[in-house]
Amino acid sequence: xxxxxxxxxxxxxxxxxxxxxxxxxxxxxxxxxxxxxxxxxxxxxxxxxxxxxxxxxxxxxxxxxxxxxxxxxxxxxxxxxxxxxxxxxxxxxxxxxxxxxxxxxxxxxxxxxxxxxxxxxxxxxxxxxxxxxxxxxxxxxxxxxxxxxxxxxxxxxxxxxxxxxxxxxxxxxxxxxxxxxxxxxxxxxxxxxxxxxxxxxxxxxxxxxxxxxxxxxxxxxxxxxxxxxxxxxxxxxxxxxxxxxxxxxxxxxxxxxxxxxxxxxxxxxxxxxxxxxxxxxxxxxxxxxxxxxxxxxxxxxxxxxxxxxxxxxxxxxxxxxxxxxxxxxxxxxxxxxxxxxxxxxxx
Amino acid sequence: xxxxxxxxxxxxxxxxxxxxxxxxxxxxxxxxxxxxxxxxxxxxxxxxxxxxxxxxxxxxxxxxxxxxxxxxxxxxxxxxxxxxxxxxxxxxxxxxxxxxxxxxxxxxxxxxxxxxxxxxxxxxxxxxxxxxxxxxxxxxxxxxxxxxxxxxxxxxxxxxxxxxxxxxxxxxxxxxxxxxxxxxxxxxxxxxxxxxxxxxxxxxxxxxxxxxxxxxxxxxxxxxxxxxxxxxxxxxxxxxxxxxxxxxxxxxxxxxxxxxxxxxxxxxxxxxxxxxxxxxxxxxxxxxxxxxxxxxxxxxxxxxxxxxxxxxxxxxxxxxxxxxxxxxxxxxxxxxxxxxxxxxxxxxxxxxxxxxxxxxxxxxxxxxxxxxxxxxxxxxxxxxxxxxxxxxxxxxxxxxxxxxxxxxxxxxxxxxxxxxxxxxxxxxxxxxxx
Numbered sequence: 001x002x003x004x005x006x007x008x009x010x011x012x013x014x015x016x017x018x019x020x021x022x023x024x025x026x027x028x029x030x031x032x033x034x035x036x037x038x039x040x041x042x043x044x045x046x047x048x049x050x051x052x053x054x055x056x057x058x059x060x061x062x063x064x065x066x067x068x069x070x071x072x073x074x075x076x077x078x079x080x081x082x083x084x085x086x087x088x089x090x091x092x093x094x095x096x097x098x099x100x101x102x103x104x105x106x107x108x109x110x111x112x113x114x115x116x117x118x119x120x121x122x123x124x125x126x127x128x129x130x131x132x133x134x135x136x137x138x139x140x141x142x143x144x145x146x147x148x149x150x151x152x153x154x155x156x157x158x159x160x161x162x163x164x165x166x167x168x169x170x171x172x173x174x175x176x177x178x179x180x181x182x183x184x185x186x187x188x189x190x191x192x193x194x195x196x197x198x199x200x201x202x203x204x205x206x207x208x209x210x211x212x213x214x215x216x217x218x219x220x221x222x223x224x225x226x227x228x229x230x231x232x233x234x235x236x237x238x239x240x241x242x243x244x245x246x247x248x249x250x251x252x253x254x255x256x257x258x259x260x261x262x263x264x265x266x267x268x269x270x271x272x273x274x275x276x277x278x279x280x281x282x283x284x285x286x287x288x289x290x291x292x293x294x295x296x297x298x299x300x301x302x303x304x305x306x307x308x309x310x311x312x313x314x315x316x317x318x319x320x321x322x323x324x325x326x327x328x329x330x331x332x333x334x335x336x337x338x339x340x341x342x343x344x345x346x347x
Numbered sequence: 348x349x350x351x352x353x354x355x356x357x358x359x360x361x362x363x364x365x366x367x368x369x370x371x372x373x374x375x376x377x378x379x380x381x382x383x384x385x386x387x388x389x390x391x392x393x394x395x396x397x398x399x400x401x402x403x404x405x406x407x408x409x410x411x412x413x414x415x416x417x418x419x420x421x422x423x424x425x426x427x428x429x430x431x432x433x434x435x436x437x438x439x440x441x442x443x444x445x446x447x448x449x450x451x452x453x454x455x456x457x458x459x460x461x462x463x464x465x466x467x468x469x470x471x472x473x474x475x476x477x478x479x480x481x482x483x484x485x486x487x488x489x490x491x492x493x494x495x496x497x498x499x500x501x502x503x504x505x506x507x508x509x510x511x512x513x514x515x516x517x518x519x520x521x522x523x524x525x526x527x528x529x530x531x532x533x534x535x536x537x538x539x540x541x542x543x544x545x546x547x548x549x550x551x552x553x554x555x556x557x558x559x560x561x562x563x564x565x566x567x568x569x570x571x572x573x574x575x576x577x578x579x580x581x582x583x584x585x586x587x588x589x590x591x592x593x594x595x596x597x598x599x600x601x602x603x604x605x606x607x608x609x610x611x612x613x614x615x616x617x618x619x620x621x622x623x624x625x626x627x628x629x630x631x632x633x634x635x636x637x638x639x640x641x642x643x644x645x646x647x648x649x650x651x652x653x654x655x656x657x658x659x660x661x662x663x664x665x666x667x668x669x670x671x672x673x674x675x676x677x678x679x680x681x682x683x684x685x686x687x688x689x690x691x692x693x694x695x696x697x698x699x700x701x702x703x704x705x706x707x708x709x710x711x712x713x714x715x716x717x718x719x720x721x722x723x724x725x726x727x728x729x730x731x732x733x734x735x736x737x738x739x740x741x742x743x744x745x746x747x748x749x750x751x752x753x754x755x756x757x758x759x760x761x762x763x764x765x766x767x768x769x770x771x772x773x774x775x776x777x778x779x780x781x
Contacts (some may be wrong), residue, residue, distance in 0.1 A: 019615065027623050114670050136670075141671075157551030158550060
């Protein structure tokens with residue numbers, strides 16, 4: 001193996017390199033956590049979907065005994081309407097006491113770190129924390145430091161697993177007669193197109209990870225600034241299509257996304273051109289996908305990515321998604337709290 | 348000055364072509380005699396280190412560390428940083444100027460070199476290229492050199508303006524100093540915290556592209572080419588991408604004085620080691636793709652890489668226990684460089700021991716123009732590392748001598764246990780007796 005420094009033509013030097021292994025992820029530390037949609041097996045997904053329906057139908061008084069007087073903290077570093085309210089209604093619906101800490105009315109403003117805020121909430125008796133955070137990875141940090149069940153309510157540009165779950169519930173209602181037991185084939189033959197600001201979207205990432213696991217094909221659609229070319233390499237079952245109409249014509253469902261102005265970081269997007277190419281209009285819908293459900297995680301910007309006619313039209317399932325959010329989050333909150341009661345924290 | 352006899356060890360001094368059993372006698376801070384075992388004449392009464400079964404080599408030289416003083420003593424001090432260096436077998440460290448204040452003046456350089464700092468091995472300050480490392484006004488390199496600076500760099504804040512970099516290369520060459528560039532086009536890396544690619548995309552993090560590194564390396568090589576008559580020496584710090592190493596390789600073929608270093612983390616780890624936002628795997632340049640990492644290994648084995656340097660960058664625990672994109676860049680390196688190099692470059696990838704040691708001593712000494720270091724010929728400085736090349740041990744960050752703990756190598760198996768580090772004739776580190 002001696003190789004002197006003068007004979008170093010790289011083309012002739014080919015060795016088999018056995019590098020150090022990548023250690024296995026220690027996450028989640030707590031079996032009740034939902035950090036990434038990837039953490040859920042098909043069995044766990046089926047369980048959540050089944051419980052969502054049961055809890056939704058259950059008598060409210062009976063339901064409120066499930067987590068009666070148990071403490072759950074909602075920790076929100078970003079503004080939110082749907083996610084915050086539905087998590088809160090879900091936890092309260094199960095009988096839990098909730099408290100909301102938001103970054104603008106707490107010691108976070110004074111410079112308290114995520115770690116210290118988490119430890120403080122734990123000391124106050126919180127048994128689980130629902131976290132919305134502006135930085136990708138925030139929930140992983142919080143879970144590692146507190147070892148509590150942490151529910152990811154959206155972290156930066158990374159993931160939004162409960163959104164993907166409620167999207168799945170909505171899709172199953174419309175495409176699979178509301179089935180709750182999912183397999184690797186449940187969405188076989190289904191193409192879901194996600195359109196718009198993929199780069200900054202945690203909803204897109206969670207859906208890209210979830211839907212192919214059930215057999216669906218995901219088409220990502222948008223301009224290069226908002227949908228980088230490498231996205232086609234990120235996983236199985238994911239394709240990039242720049243032509244919205246071509247994508248729409250192949251789709252059994254379409255999910256529109258908002259352009260996240262707050263995360264553009266200097267990126268310039270020509271909105272007029274964007275609307276011309278990617279806006280979902282009733283003409284496009286009628287011509288290319290007349291029966292498919294139209295999803296949007298909200299907030300919608302009427303007249304930009306979607307016209308008012310489509311948002312309010314018969315194919316829109318946007319408010320159904322919102323409603324599904326409460327049911328799904330009841331199931332996820334219940335799982336977080338009961339996983340620990342039965343098994344105890346792994347850490 | 349005390350006298351020290353290192354007896355019965357296997358001496359490897361690549362620069363002098365020594366590879367065999369020798370007694371090494373050190374006196375008055377210098378190598379006084381090298382003799383066959385038991386044949387050392389002058390050693391009567393000297394303190395003896397029994398190196399039987401151990402390797403005796405020139406003290407290691409790390410040409411890229413951050414000792415954090417002046418200004419950030421809560422991360423590391425010159426005393427703790429050099430203690431960590433000694434524990435890792437290093438007898439000389441070149442300290443980057445991104446301190447507070449920046450080392451852009453003779454006063455700061457002399458302050459760092461003052462005995463009051465408590466250094467246990469030699470510190471060689473690298474002075475800033477520009478005032479305050481702002482990339483605008485060139486410093487007085489002659490004055491900095493006479494105060495003790497061994498090279499010029501705006502490490503961490505690369506010099507982007509062509510005119511300033513050209514003048515830096517030319518001025519440094521006039522006083523015989525190398526220019527070390529942290530190659531990163533920071534205009535392309537705003538808000539970025541890991542390697543650009545599918546992994547960064549899926550983690551929702553903004554990425555540093557390989558082009559942000561290679562474009563600066565290519566620009567700098569072009570400037571060196573244009574300044575050919577000035578005999579400028581460009582040293583590329585912590586190369587991390589295949590594209591940048593290819594540019595260095597080509598520059599060397601073209602006969603330019605362009606050299607480079609690679610860190611252990613860049614020849615061992617990839618972006619996959621970031622895992623789920625492990626801030627102890629965040630540094631700049633970031634961990635790259637497997638193809639880039641493999642290119643670093645190839646380039647080390649091929650001899651294109653001139654030195655292994657650690658980019659030892661301590662940060663306090665609380666600074667790393669934050670959101671990934673808010674965490675500062677950098678990891679420790681001094682206490683793991685030898686153990687990782689022997690475990691992987693030597694044992695796994697079969698780079699001869701002498702070559703590994705050359706990358707960690709003789710070659711960086713030559714790059715920084717350190718006379719009498721990186722070799723153990725008679726008259727050289729008595730900078731020696733004595734280690735057991737076969738011993739395996741587990742590195743525990745908590746047991747380290749650095750003030751900080753930020754390392755991705757906690758719990759890793761190391762090969763080669765340092766028994767003694769001798770700096771200019773004094774024992775700077777002695778391992779606890781097993």
